Amino acid sequence: xxxxxxxxLKRIPNDPQQRKLLRYxxxxxxxxxxxxxxxxxxxxxxxxxxVVDSGLRGRGGAGFPCGTKWTFLPKESFPRYLAVNFxxxxxxxxxxxxxxxxxxxxxxxxxxxxxxxxxxxxxxxxIRGEYHKQAKILEEALLEAxxxxxxxxxxxxxxxxxxxxxxxxxxxxxxxxxxxLLESLEGKRGWPRIKPPFPAVAxxxxxxxxxxxxxxxxxxxxxxEHGAAWFKSMGTPSSAGPKLFGVSGHVxxxxxxxxxxxxxxxxxIDKYCGGVKGKYRAAIPGGVSMGILGTDQFxxxxxxxxxxxxxxxxxxxxxxxxxxxxxxxxxxxxxxxRFFAHESCGQCTPCREGTAWMHKMLSRIxxxxxxxxxxDLLLEVGLSMGSMPGxxxxxxxxxxxxxxxxxxxxxxxxxxxxxxxxxxxxxxLTPAGAAV
Amino acid sequence: xxxxxxxxxxxxxxxxxxxxxxxQIKDHVAGKYFPRYPNKRAAxxxxxxxxxxxxxxxxxxxxxxxxxxxxxxxxxxxxxVTFYEEFRLEPTGAYVVNVCRSIACELxxxxxxxxxxxxxxxxxxxxTTDDHKITVFEVECLGACEQAPCALINEDLHGxxxxxxxxxxxxxxxxxxxxxx
Numbered sequence: 001x002x003x004x005x006x007x008x009l010k011r012i013p014n015d016p017q018q019r020k021l022l023r024y025x026x027x028x029x030x031x032x033x034x035x036x037x038x039x040x041x042x043x044x045x046x047x048x049x050x051v052v053d054s055g056l057r058g059r060g061g062a063g064f065p066c067g068t069k070w071t072f073l074p075k076e077s078f079p080r081y082l083a084v085n086f087x088x089x090x091x092x093x094x095x096x097x098x099x100x101x102x103x104x105x106x107x108x109x110x111x112x113x114x115x116x117x118x119x120x121x122x123x124x125x126x127i128r129g130e131y132h133k134q135a136k137i138l139e140e141a142l143l144e145a146x147x148x149x150x151x152x153x154x155x156x157x158x159x160x161x162x163x164x165x166x167x168x169x170x171x172x173x174x175x176x177x178x179x180x181l182l183e184s185l186e187g188k189r190g191w192p193r194i195k196p197p198f199p200a201v202a203x204x205x206x207x208x209x210x211x212x213x214x215x216x217x218x219x220x221x222x223x224x225e226h227g228a229a230w231f232k233s234m235g236t237p238s239s240a241g242p243k244l245f246g247v248s249g250h251v252x253x254x255x256x257x258x259x260x261x262x263x264x265x266x267x268x269i270d271k272y273c274g275g276v277k278g279k280y281r282a283a284i285p286g287g288v289s290m291g292i293l294g295t296d297q298f299x300x301x302x303x304x305x306x307x308x309x310x311x312x313x314x315x316x317x318x319x320x321x322x323x324x325x326x327x328x329x330x331x332x333x334x335x336x337x338r339f340f341a342h343e344s345c346g347q348c349t350p351c352r353e354g355t356a357w358m359h360k361m362l363s364r365i366x367x368x369x370x371x372x373x374x375x376d377l378l379l380e381v382g383l384s385m386g387s388m389p390g391x392x393x394x395x396x397x398x399x400x401x402x403x404x405x406x407x408x409x410x411x412x413x414x415x416x417x418x419x420x421x422x423x424x425x426x427x428x429l430t431p432a433g434a435a436v
Numbered sequence: 437x438x439x440x441x442x443x444x445x446x447x448x449x450x451x452x453x454x455x456x457x458x459x460q461i462k463d464h465v466a467g468k469y470f471p472r473y474p475n476k477r478a479a480x481x482x483x484x485x486x487x488x489x490x491x492x493x494x495x496x497x498x499x500x501x502x503x504x505x506x507x508x509x510x511x512x513x514x515x516x517v518t519f520y521e522e523f524r525l526e527p528t529g530a531y532v533v534n535v536c537r538s539i540a541c542e543l544x545x546x547x548x549x550x551x552x553x554x555x556x557x558x559x560x561x562x563x564t565t566d567d568h569k570i571t572v573f574e575v576e577c578l579g580a581c582e583q584a585p586c587a588l589i590n591e592d593l594h595g596x597x598x599x600x601x602x603x604x605x606x607x608x609x610x611x612x613x614x615x616x617x
Contacts, residue, residue: 089577168481169481248543
């Protein structure tokens, strides 16, 4: 446990007035691209080993070990692609946007390092369509990087020229799922693919492809600079390193803050965000698909073990959404489920139909026409593997059900008191409980 | 999203003799985007971003022209284009206001923003003002939750919105947008 100051945010001042976009020259003046130069002097295998040793786990949601992912690339199979997942669309998540708003070159340096270590030909930064400004910032930063020989050159010691481009999405959450992203990159609708084959074997354009999150790649320059032991000195044994936490909702100073993994949520909120607005009731630890932390879980440790310890799906993107005691949790769950119903890509029937039906049932409960049967059915679907969770190609349906089941398990009274009353003035109810 | 039960592809609009994919657009896309990908199909999203920027929506005819241009069938292009919400298939007002409705914005009062827009401009989400200046949509998370409630006016993000000030900003905009969508 040795977090002594911001790592990823070291170039971004705390005071919003002083923040500005760092250009290439500013970045180099503060030690930028030194790690890349160092990497170019090392054998590629040593970099991969360093990343494996550092214990860096993916920052995009799943927490898969980054170095291990790289080792899945089949040997001597070229060309290889790197797809940078900047489709940051999960409600509550905005950490990557913040990084590229002010310090885009740290991402580009990470891409260049990953590109060299894995002998990548082309890197695509898949950025969500709504990030107009960020796409422009990255395009400009790329021009600077090309002009300074970061891209468009052969990787030292090889004949592989490394190019890097920005590829804009167009408003689809599912394109943040790695194979949905690849489909979208290829100019198709963003329907996730059945795995295997895994992207490391047949990814973009059926070639070996690595997909990494923006923040994961942004960690690489610092790992190269300070070493694996330094990185591991932060966080917990299973969750090494610093982490960006995006805090939103009912807190006094919402924003992106950095601390080590394993920090207590209460510490994060009190130390950085000026405390909860009102009285704490519940929080979502990392994007809405992760489920909800209860009133007694305010001190939850935010690391990759959070799922096992606190009955949520996981840390996700560490986009913490805080809710105070004035919040209507039933309405919030309906909001979450509406999001999933809207963003379901429609490929798998259980998800396409299931999310829409869950939304209908929750709307019914919000309106006061829900029945005890609705409550039981929502919980049953959420809890049983094979009715909706576990029956689909990607994890969207699972995420939706984690939200539903943890809300119902941790705050049952909020829902139960909203269930059907016998008399609703002016409305006749059918036996099924639907309004006529 | 794609499967939602509305036919996103509108009845065939009248064909105009002048192509939507002008030589200039084609040269731009072929020069800038084709070299980036191993095949032409991958330039589909960049191409339609250019079309959106140019026309503010995607005319049906442009889908046909894009199919010829990219060497795809019309159905392949249609299949992809109708999937993405940002690709609007009908003309909109000069300013498209995308108000975020996801959880952080709902916690912080996105409904007040929509209510104020309704009061001031008389439009609900999905509608356009009579002078074709403003179209408002409710969209899912814009990735700016710390600035909730937030909205995009064309390409510009407006955060920590005060509904009254926001509508005043909209009112003060010139009738014709300077930038693209």
